[in-house]
Amino acid sequence: MNNKTYCACTVDIHNGKTYWNVPKDNYYDMITHLRRYVHRACHVIVYTVKGNEPMKFHEHISNFKTDKEKIVNA
Numbered sequence: 001m002n003n004k005t006y007c008a009c010t011v012d013i014h015n016g017k018t019y020w021n022v023p024k025d026n027y028y029d030m031i032t033h034l035r036r037y038v039h040r041a042c043h044v045i046v047y048t049v050k051g052n053e054p055m056k057f058h059e060h061i062s063n064f065k066t067d068k069e070k071i072v073n074a
Helices: 027-037
Strands: 004-012 018-020 042-050 056-064 070-073
Touching: 004 027, 027 042
Parallel strands: none
Antiparallel strands: 004 018, 004 042, 042 056, 056 070
16 A cells, blocks of 8 residues: 555544544545445544555544534644
8 A cells, every 4th residue: 555545433422432434545535435424423533544654643523414513633
């Protein structure tokens, strides 16, 4: 894996349950996937991986799928 891959972990707002989502090749595809398949209020941790380099925090989306949704940049 030599290209940057965007990954997301969702954390349920009410019970803290986590879910590791399918990695995507770009940010737009990752967000599109989340909007389509995540059906609960959650926080989203977005990070990138590239080859053998350490993963890098990209952003935190607070209260995803609620009227209080807010992007908190890294």
